[in-house]
Amino acid sequence: MAQRDPEDMSADTLTQGMTELSIQERPPFQQRGDSNPTGFLDLPLELRNEIYSYLFLYDGPIWTFRIWFTTAKRHIRRLTKENAPDCCDKNWGCSHYDARLRPLTGILRTCRQISEEALEVLYTQNTFHVSLENSSRFLNFFTIGEKNLRRIRYLQLSAYTYYYAYCIAHPELQWELFRPAANEASQWRALLEGLRTLEFVMKVPTWGHHSGWPVWVTQLETVMGFIGEHVSEETDVTIDDNYSMYLCEAVDRCFKKPFRRVRTLEGDRYYYKTRYDPDNITGPVASDEG
16 A cells, blocks of 8 residues: 655645644634515515506406306305405405406415505406496496405406397387496496596497397496496596497486597497497497398
8 A cells, every 4th residue: 555645644634733723713604784585565565566466467358247256156155155355345255356367366365464465456457358248247346345445556447248038128118238337326436536547338239129228228328327426527438339329429418528439349349240330329229130
């Protein structure tokens, strides 16, 4: 076996001794006074809002007519038994249980401050699409509570009637096609209070005989009249009424505040070949009947 050079051994011994000395003289580790872990609320509000936006913002409107817009009844019963906390004043039908949102809404249950901040993003920055054709589904939207209704800034309304309902809409039958807004006046006022934009698409029935149109328009006026009276002048109101006879005049009666008639993509999809010529409002009614 080859013997190591004494000079190399001396170098090893010196290195080892310096290492031991360094370890012995190293001061004990002291924790910094600000070493506590950073909590979510310690982040700047701007950063927290970015996180809320990532969780809750949608590229398109949130359609509130879906039957699962609120919690299923079995979930409501369970929450009631558990006396579970809820961000909407213990309203177990709160809209944040939407099927698409539900996996992301755990953050709403952490604490009141986080819940308020997140709801502010959810309701103020999304666009909500409300369909007025069925009162039972439509009223589900109001279960989010007036506080959250006041948060909403971007709203789309769609007036539509199913074929069966329209075909029996003769004046003598008084079939309820639209629920008067005055029945839920406080909720409607809360919803209209802070809107920045309101888009109203009115889908006048294009099938069957046009004799039912006056009934349809008259009932829709119970909604339009309330909206036209209570919407703010600062709200950008756009209306797609297809320049339809009866309806066009009703819109002018109900909306005394500034509004613009527009052609929407939703209206194009509905009217298809029955789009009217805005330069010939008094002309013949376009229809699929030829």
